[in-house]
Structure formats: structure tokens, C-alpha cells
Amino acid sequence: MKRVELRVMDMHCTSCALRLQELEDLLAGVIRVEASYRKGKMTVTFDESKVTVKDLVAGARKLGYTAVE
């Protein structure tokens, strides 16, 4: 189990945080996504044997966001 904090500066509303939570469904191995529009970042708890940070970044891009470690 690993936790990583990613900056997501292109969120433009509080519901973007809600959208980023979709990573929990999109990627097997993502356990929890805590995204904050105010802070412009998300904290992801994931199973590193199933998913990598690179996958998280790619997943965020698929949802329309640029995540940076």
C-alpha cells in the first residue's frame, strides 16, 4: 500500500475533485482518492503491485486533468 500526493492545477470547480475520485473505478489497485479543488491536489492511496504513479497520471489525463508528482 502506498500513498502519493499529486498536484492537479487544472481543476476548475469542486466537482472536479468528485470526477478525480473516478480513478477508484477506473484503475484496479486504486484504493482511495482524496482530491481537493482548493488545494489543487489529490492524495491517492493505491496498491503498488497493481498500479503505478505513471498509471495514475495517465488515468487523470484520461479524465481531462494534468496530474504532476
Next chain:
Amino acid sequence: MAALIAALITGFTTGGLSCMAVQGGLLASSLAQLIEKDLLGKRGGRDQWNIGLPIFLFLISKLAAYTILGGLLGGLGKFFQLNPLSQAVLQFIIAFFIIGNALRMLNVHPIFRYFTFEPPAFITRLIRKKTRQAGSFATPIMLGAMTVLIPCGVTQTMMAAAIATGDVLSGAALMFAFTLGASPVFFLLSYFATKLGALTEKYFTRIAAVVLIVFGLLAVNSGLNLLGSRYSFSSLAEGVVSALEVRHQGQASATPGTDLVLNVVDRGYRPKRLHAPAGVPLTLTLVTKEVHSCSRAFLIPALDYGVILLATGEEKVQIPPQEPGTILPFTCSMGMYSGEIIFDL
């Protein structure tokens, strides 16, 4: 009635847009996807009319939820008897909040992101789970009701206005009118959510932000009127207009021993500027005839005088002698309509 019409127009002009800007079309697009998946997928797009039904149910549910919320907020406001000063402070807070939200929408600086309410993670998680549960009309109804948990900036402002009514029915009516006004735009947004590109969304966000700034400045104006300030935008504009007019044109004056008469109408006070002699007590007669707007809640902040006028009738206000050159502003309790009495030499 005027407040309800204003709320309806606010909903129609900025409410729907703000919902789109703040919520980013998320609930709407989730709903649209849900509908398409649930109905089009099963029926092969045969029954096009049914696509709008879940959106309609969503909006009806949202309308009911916000009306109840408005009633609760109005009831809450009953416990806070607002005097003109606290109403002015409330207006300034609303203005600060609205303008901050507009600057956030314009991406002026990340600090303005703190002007928006960020629902706790467990609420967003709950909403997301409900969104995923496709398959029945209960979902849009549930989602519609849940929007009370993630109100947009303009909605939050209207919620503050519902508190300020201090009455359950008025608060409920205000939120009903606002949500009803916002519904057409929200409906169209939901219907065409998938067709709205990022550029369109950005464009509408900017329009909503500009409209919000105007509303913010109007709130500042109301606050200044409630404080009896001569420097409210409406007073300054009135000053400019009257400077261009022939003196006393469209104004009224009184001689010692006579009444000053002010006609209270739905859209404010006529005339807006009264002239009176200084140094003598005066009687100001407020005349109403089938008036149903907030202009009936009449205040003279400097005299700490306030009255709720009858829809039709007369009310006499005793004004003590004033120094020459004194200007006595009067306003409605919302700070929307204002005027002044000038005590001449």
C-alpha cells in the same frame, strides 16, 4: 413579490450558469450518461421523449429540496432579528463572497478557490456512488435532492438571502423562485451536456463571472444604502442625474407646517429626492397604493426609524428639526430602493 421576481431572474440569468460553472456539468453529464445508457441502450433510442423525463425528475426533486431548505433557512433567520446595521453587514459579506467567487471563476489567483464550499470527501463519495447506480428513476430523484449538499456560489448567496427573510414561507418561496429560474438552463445543460465542449463551458463561465461581479456590486450598493451612506452607487448616480436637471424638477419640497409626501411604489420611492426646511419639525407622510414590493419595509437609518407599511394606506413619520445642509437618506429594508431628504438653508 419583487424579491421573488428578482430571485427568479437571478436563477435564470446566473443561477443556471453558475451551477454549470461551479459544478462543471458533472452531475448533469453523469445524469445524461446515465439516461443514455439506461434508456437509449435498452430501447435503441426508440422513445426519445423519455430521455428528458429523468432530467425533469431530477429538477423537480432539486426544486423540492431547495424549497424545503429555503423554509428551514427562513425559519433560522427568525432567530436573528436583523437591524439595518446587521443587514448592511450581511450585504457586505454577500458582496465579498460573490465577488470572490467571480474572481475564482476568472482564475485570477488560486487563493480565490477558498471562496467556494468544498463538500467533505464522504459526501462526494456518496454522490458518486449514487451516480453509478443506474437503472431507475429513483437515481435522478436522489441526485436532484443531493444537490443541496453542493450548492454553487450564487445558490449560496440566495441561501443567505433566505436567512435574511426571517420567515419560513418567504425563505421557501425565495429558494423556490430561484431554483425554478435556474431550471431551464440546467435542463438544457443536462440535455446537451455531452455536446458542450470545454470552450463553450469556459465562455459561459466568464459570462457568469461578469454577471456575478455586477450582483456583487449591487449587494455593496444595498449595504451602503442600509448604512444611510450618501456614497452608494445609486445615491451618486442620483446626484449626477439631479445635477444635470433643473433644480427641483422631479423633486418635492415642503414649507414649515406642511407635510412632506413620499409616494411608495413597487419600484421604489417617488420622488427620490425631497427638499425640506431646516430647523423645524416636519411630518413625512408615506403613501402606499396596492404596493407589494420590499419598498413597503421603509427605513430611515439615521433616525433609527423603520416601519412595514400597509399595502394601501398612509403612515406619518415625525422628523425632528435638522441642521441646514443635512441630508437624510431613506431606504427599503433590503437596500434596493433608496432616496433622501435634503434640508435646505
